Amino acid sequence: MSGMVPFIDLEAQRARIQAEIETAVASVLRDGRYILGPQVQELEGQLKEFSGAPEALACANGTDALMLPLLAWGIGQGDAVFVPSFTFASTAEVVPWLQASPVFVDIEPSTYNMDPDHLESAIEATLAEGRLRPAVIIAVDLFGQPANYPRLAAIAEKYGLRLISDSAQGFGCTLDDKHPVHWADAVTISFYPAKPLGCYGDGGAVLAKAKEDYTLMKSFHVHGEGAERYEYARIGMNSRLDTIQAAILLEKLKIFSDEIEARNIAALRYADGFGDLVKTPQIIDGGRSVWAQYTIEVDDRDGFRKSLADQGVPTAVYYPIPLHKQAPYAVYPVGPQGLNATENAAGRVVSLPMDGYLGGERQQRVIDAVRNALS
Ligand SMILES: *Cc1c(COP(=O)(O)O)cnc(C)c1O
Numbered sequence: 001m002s003g004m005v006p007f008i009d010l011e012a013q014r015a016r017i018q019a020e021i022e023t024a025v026a027s028v029l030r031d032g033r034y035i036l037g038p039q040v041q042e043l044e045g046q047l048k049e050f051s052g053a054p055e056a057l058a059c060a061n062g063t064d065a066l067m068l069p070l071l072a073w074g075i076g077q078g079d080a081v082f083v084p085s086f087t088f089a090s091t092a093e094v095v096p097w098l099q100a101s102p103v104f105v106d107i108e109p110s111t112y113n114m115d116p117d118h119l120e121s122a123i124e125a126t127l128a129e130g131r132l133r134p135a136v137i138i139a140v141d142l143f144g145q146p147a148n149y150p151r152l153a154a155i156a157e158k159y160g161l162r163l164i165s166d167s168a169q170g171f172g173c174t175l176d177d178k179h180p181v182h183w184a185d186a187v188t189i190s191f192y193p194a195k196p197l198g199c200y201g202d203g204g205a206v207l208a209k210a211k212e213d214y215t216l217m218k219s220f221h222v223h224g225e226g227a228e229r230y231e232y233a234r235i236g237m238n239s240r241l242d243t244i245q246a247a248i249l250l251e252k253l254k255i256f257s258d259e260i261e262a263r264n265i266a267a268l269r270y271a272d273g274f275g276d277l278v279k280t281p282q283i284i285d286g287g288r289s290v291w292a293q294y295t296i297e298v299d300d301r302d303g304f305r306k307s308l309a310d311q312g313v314p315t316a317v318y319y320p321i322p323l324h325k326q327a328p329y330a331v332y333p334v335g336p337q338g339l340n341a342t343e344n345a346a347g348r349v350v351s352l353p354m355d356g357y358l359g360g361e362r363q364q365r366v367i368d369a370v371r372n373a374l375s
Contacts, residue, residue, distance in 0.1 A: 012357035037243030053207035055214035062190025122335030141170025144292035149183035169292035259356030273367035
């Protein structure tokens with residue numbers, strides 16, 4: 001094998017189910033129900049079955065998926081929404097859209113997920129200051145592993161807050177064999193192509209526990225539609241999932257459990273391959289990751305990345321600049337004593353190739369390159 005190893009091998013998956021995907025897409029084209037065709041509802045049913053969620057609503061992308069429960073709950077001016085800073089922009093971006101304020105919370109250095117102790121002190125500090133009303137916690141299943149939901153849900157309950165799981169990277173992950181929806185009021189998913197369950201375009205979904213949340217979100221995602229077509233009960237948005245993407249996702253969902261298993265095996269091979277030389281990912285007790293990313297920490301990141309690139313192995317940095325350090329977000333509050341674990345991780349993390357088809361010579365090339373760079 002020569003040339004550059006792929007960072008995420010979407011081609012291997014496509015080759016595996018090419019015939020099924022082509023048949024599924026052709027059937028949508030023949031039926032002509034491009035918007036809200038029957039595959040969309042079928043996918044919602046499958047997502048419920050897969051995750052145990054009582055409700056599921058497909059939508060246009062994982063960012064809108066975060067917006068929909070906030071809209072349903074009437075979040076707005078004066079509300080504080082507690083979010084990590086070590087995450088993709090969407091997690092915090094949706095909050096100022098509603099004139100609410102993100103409050104940035106630190107991560108646990110071992111898992112990179114929201115630190116429940118720091119969350120609690122951020123809530124207390126917000127209450128003491130009295131300017132904002134604590135309303136929602138958005139935890140992220142970063143790199144595919146579940147956040148500490150038992151503790152986060154207990155804090156949400158103690159302070160009367162709603163809990164969202166931003167599982168854009170983590171759909172399929174479990175903690176003690178339960179999906180995040182067991183603890184969260186809403187779980188948001190992205191089907192962006194590079195996510196563990198990706199379609200061939202943009203797509204997303206929200207899982208919910210309460211029927212009334214589902215009913216409101218369903219209305220919001222089609223312009224605030226009321227009981228009748230062209231009757232509007234509220235100001236909404238256009239955030240439907242295309243029928244073609246739903247049809248593709250139905251095929252991909254059939255092999256998803258298999259792929260999660262393969263990603264876990266690949267992660268074990270990495271740990272065996274270079275765990276003696278570098279800090280490999282730590283998973284919360286009882287947790288099972290879907291390995292959206294395989295992220296390690298190194299001292300000289302630039303040197304490490306250059307060495308891997310020279311050996312034909314691509315790397316990526318998620319995320320080099322935490323959100324609270326970026327100009328549009330720097331105006332919002334951070335929890336007490338700042339975000340030390342976040343800032344430390346941002347300077348050290350680097351992600352390696354990972355997907356459900358990683359193995360054999362391709363993975364060995366990565367392992368050899370990592371060993372070579374570090375020794
Ligand atoms: C990808 C991602 C999103 C947004 O998903 P889109 O479908 O791209 O809108 C939200 N949160 C996190 C943590 C993500 O990684």
